[in-house]
Amino acid sequence: MTTSSLPTRRAPWGVHLKLLGMAVLWGASWPTGKVVAQALPAFTASSLRFALAFGLLLGWLWAVHGRSTCRALSSRQWAGLALGGALGVFGYAAFFLLGLQHVPAGRAALVVTTNPVLTTLLAAWWFGERFNRRIGLGMALAVLGASVVLTHGAPWTLVTGGVGVGECLLLGCVLCWSGYTLVGKRLLGGIDALTTTTVTAGVGLLLLLLVALAVEGGTAFAAVRDASLGVWLALVFLAAGATVLAYAWYFEGVKALGAGAAAAYISLVPVFGVLFATWGLGEAVDASLVLGGGLVLTGMVVMNRARR
Structure with missing residues (x-):
């Protein structure tokens, strides 16, 4: 073995570890967000989080591309970015903290993991993306699991008014992120x-x-x-850790391993979310959370494998 081959053989392990770290950071963002949501008004807390994150991202952008990167954008691309910011940042962040004011962090993390289900369904309908029976099976399992989590083990109450305000707000997260993803596909090509x-x-x-x-x-x-001080530390973590650092590791994984392999690690986010919520906040783990979480994770794995 030559010396020059060593970095090539070791690099994939580093990428996998970073993707695992990404899942840990995103999972920890739910109990951390719960701490912030209980201490500060939702929109003010979200503003502080993204003010910190935007400052870090702006410095990163200038270091990589310089100040000329935004001058090359077309009016269509600016419109797409504005709509994406309204959905993926403003809408998602608002529903994120508003929902956490009513729902335990571990339960919330599992519900929002169904983002890929709605996105896949809409992308197949609007853009003609690949859809088959195995993807449909994975979606069905994930939706069933989410309904078990949402209703504390009584999914039939979805049609009898058994879902509370917090659960409805979390569904707003799902709608906003799916919209952001689809806007990105339609309007943000080339950026x-x-x-x-x-x-x-x-x-x-x-x-x-x-x-x-x-x-x-x-x-x-x-x-x-x-x-x-604890609330401020939580805000710094949400901005620097769960937003900037996790983002950097995720896209490094996409570049090295491909989008499908990197996205598969997102299935671990609710696992860490529940673990951190149980350990850090003392939230109870009941049978509906375990059963529903297992169905969601199984559905995500089936969907990811079916795409590949």
């Missing part, structure tokens, strides 16, 4: 992932700030002033 994430974060931040000032006002500023 690199770092530019897309940075600009959409800036658009979402502006909307979050406007709504925070209009809806939460002076009360929100008082809550921020009185926030504990």
